[in-house]
Amino acid sequence: MHRHARLSLLATTLVAGVFAFWGGWTRRWMSDDGLIVLRTVRNLLAGNGPVFNVGERVEANTSTLWQYLITAVAWVTDARLEDIATWLALTFTVVAAASATHATGRYWQLSAQQTVAVIPFGVIIYLALPPARDFATSGLEWGLALLWFAVWWALLVTWATPARRAIPSVGYFLAFWCGLSWLVRPELALYGGVTGIVLIATSFRKTPGILLAALPVPAAYQIFRMGYYGLITPHTAVAKSASDSEWSQGLSYLWNFAGFYWLYLPVAAALITGVVLVGGARGRRLAIVLLTTGCALAHVLYVLRVGGDFMHGRMLLLPLFALLLPVMAVPLTRVTAAITAAIVVWAGVIVVHSNPTDEHAYQYEDQELNIVDERDFWTTALGREPGDAPMYAEDFLAMPMMRGWDQELPEARENNAAQIAIGIDYDDGEQFRWYPRERFEGPSDLQDLPLTAYWINLGMTSMNAPLDVRILDTVGLSTPLAARMPRMEDGRIGHDKQLSQEWQVADSAVDLDDLPDWFDIETAKEARAALRSEEIAELLATSREPMSWERFKANFRYSLGKGRTLSLDDDPSVYLDPATVREIRDGRDPGKDLSPRIAWPVD
Structure with a gap:
């Protein structure tokens, strides 16, 4: 040459x-999605395996x-x-x-x-x-x-x-x-x-x-x-x-x-x-x-x-x-x-x-999100100067939805709360804040579930939380229940599924009789009972039941069948017989049910 x-x-x-x-x-x-990857890395480094949450085998x-x-x-x-x-x-x-x-x-x-x-x-x-x-x-x-x-x-x-x-x-x-x-x-x-x-x-x-x-x-x-x-x-x-x-x-x-x-x-x-x-x-x-x-x-x-x-x-x-x-x-x-x-x-x-959104501020509160330039969106949403994009997990604490997260989370852990949930503080100009929710009393395998937080932006919550906090999302990246929910028409691609708040609290140890007024408590109780239906309990066991040779073989078979095809209905009553629905509406608490098992102790 x-x-x-x-x-x-x-x-x-x-x-x-x-x-x-x-x-x-x-x-x-x-990116927030990049932080999702790092949560699994943290678990690998801690010896918990390639999981997003300890005790739940989900490849996020x-x-x-x-x-x-x-x-x-x-x-x-x-x-x-x-x-x-x-x-x-x-x-x-x-x-x-x-x-x-x-x-x-x-x-x-x-x-x-x-x-x-x-x-x-x-x-x-x-x-x-x-x-x-x-x-x-x-x-x-x-x-x-x-x-x-x-x-x-x-x-x-x-x-x-x-x-x-x-x-x-x-x-x-x-x-x-x-x-x-x-x-x-x-x-x-x-x-x-x-x-x-x-x-x-x-x-x-x-x-x-x-x-x-x-x-x-x-x-x-x-x-x-x-x-x-x-x-x-x-x-x-x-x-x-x-x-x-x-x-x-x-x-x-x-x-x-x-x-x-x-x-x-x-x-x-x-x-x-x-x-x-x-x-x-x-x-x-x-x-x-x-x-x-x-x-x-x-x-x-x-x-x-x-x-x-x-x-x-x-x-x-x-x-x-x-x-x-x-x-x-x-x-x-x-x-x-x-x-x-x-x-x-x-x-x-x-x-x-440059790109389609660098030229103007992105008003994410006032317009429907469809396709956005993620780097520019997060820079604007976090209140940062143009070109000064976020680099670390704590940068995302400036997000309005993360207000109070780093203060409320340690207190909720100390008090053994069942969930920490986002809400509106009407006494402070309708600002977002995080609230703890108490556990119900009494024996149940649901008591084995650690403090749980749900939010659509999975990276910012997971990387600003200890590994003993269960971090889930509403669209299904880390949440098997949400991943199997029906797609919403005209939903945002990749974010077009939604796990309702009733399903969210059902899969936790939250006291359902002490929920805010905007919850449909009967639906939440139906959802908690539906978790123990054969179809849903089998899905939950694939990720939660402690690993053994028998569980490995069962999961292998499941992956070839329902693992490919299972889709859930967002109405929990379809998984219950009419008598159970009547009992729940008459006041029965499904949280104390013990069979089949849907949660196991987390080491």
């Missing part, structure tokens, strides 16, 4: 890495590997978990941008009849987008997912290199990496699975070795997941009803992202450029471009089918990155130089123009 070509590849790689670091660093922050994070990577770093450093998550995500993003760009440059240089210089191209499109730079940190696994894509693409490029210059065993490394896709994010199994099929189809005699490299790690964890949690997928997929179709909302989500940034223009330019450049490719070099592009487009369709997300652009970032992989860098010609110059101008406009 000529010296100028090597220098161009090095310079292109450096541009990608520097741009990625600058973009992620200047927009670094911590979509990315298995992400929580374990943060835990591994935390074991060897005294750094704050928020800092570990931020720096780990940013590092992965920078390495992903640089290595993906380098691999694409190698692809074009090794494919050319003569050595060519390369320039950055697709990576500029991706990193110019504010959501791409926002989710370079945020505490979520997007940096890890980008790194998976980058290594996958680099291995594909090596696999497609002529045999005399390739690493003979690269197919096995590629197979192993494809197996990890399921543990990075479940939807990445699309890329890993299709790649595995291609590997077997092109090297059929090596099928046993390919399967041996790809399957043991994800299969072992899958068996563990099914037996430990009673589910085939992470619990987040149940909460968000990922198997349902919401095409119209998905299209709105796509336009909310692509329309605002005129993204269709640079993406169209990238696709046309890629088609022209790859026109002479044959064999494996053509196959990996088709594989990458096909999987990325299928991924986009999946995002549209499930309705997108409530976070601006987030769910489309990964398929966009995958779609741009073959053109992260391109050979330097007059035409590509001109197109790249136009893209640089577009990128400059987008960086200056």
